[in-house]
Amino acid sequence: MSKPKHDRGLPSTEAQAIVSNLRVSPRKLNLVAGMIRNLPAQRAVATLTFSKRRIADQVKKALESAIANAENNHQLDVDRLVVARAEVGRSIVMRRFHARGRGRASRVEKWFSHLKIVVAERAQEEEETA
Numbered sequence: 216m217s218k219p220k221h222d223r224g225l226p227s228t229e230a231q232a233i234v235s236n237l238r239v240s241p242r243k244l245n246l247v248a249g250m251i252r253n254l255p256a257q258r259a260v261a262t263l264t265f266s267k268r269r270i271a272d273q274v275k276k277a278l279e280s281a282i283a284n285a286e287n288n289h290q291l292d293v294d295r296l297v298v299a300r301a302e303v304g305r306s307i308v309m310r311r312f313h314a315r316g317r318g319r320a321s322r323v324e325k326w327f328s329h330l331k332i333v334v335a336e337r338a339q340e341e342e343e344t345a
Contacts, residue, residue, distance in 0.1 A: 230285035240326035248301035
């Protein structure tokens with residue numbers, strides 16, 4: 216018994232990579248994801264390489280994984296890839312406490328995030344106009 220087969224959710228010109236439970240808040244991750252949205256794939260990798268944000272290295276690994284998926288699994292042209300979507304979602308929140316004065320405590324929340332990067336192959340006509 217195996218799982219039933221289902222159709223691929225993406226068009227044939229797209230590939231994706233998903234990273235679950237990144238140890239960064241969704242707000243901070245969305246700032247990094249916003250830097251690479253709608254950029255050509257090679258330029259997005261360069262942007263993440265020189266970013267000062269801590270999480271940029273893990274976002275870069277996810278982007279390189281999506282590019283590798285496009286090349287190896289779906290035979291897409293790497294030179295024409297564009298970051299079509301970079302979606303950020305909430306994951307778990309670990310709650311810890313911080314000891315305060317007079318026997319009190321305050322809550323510290325440690326947020327986790329999900330990241331989904333979709334790269335798409337740009338059409339030939341769009342490439343010539345850009």
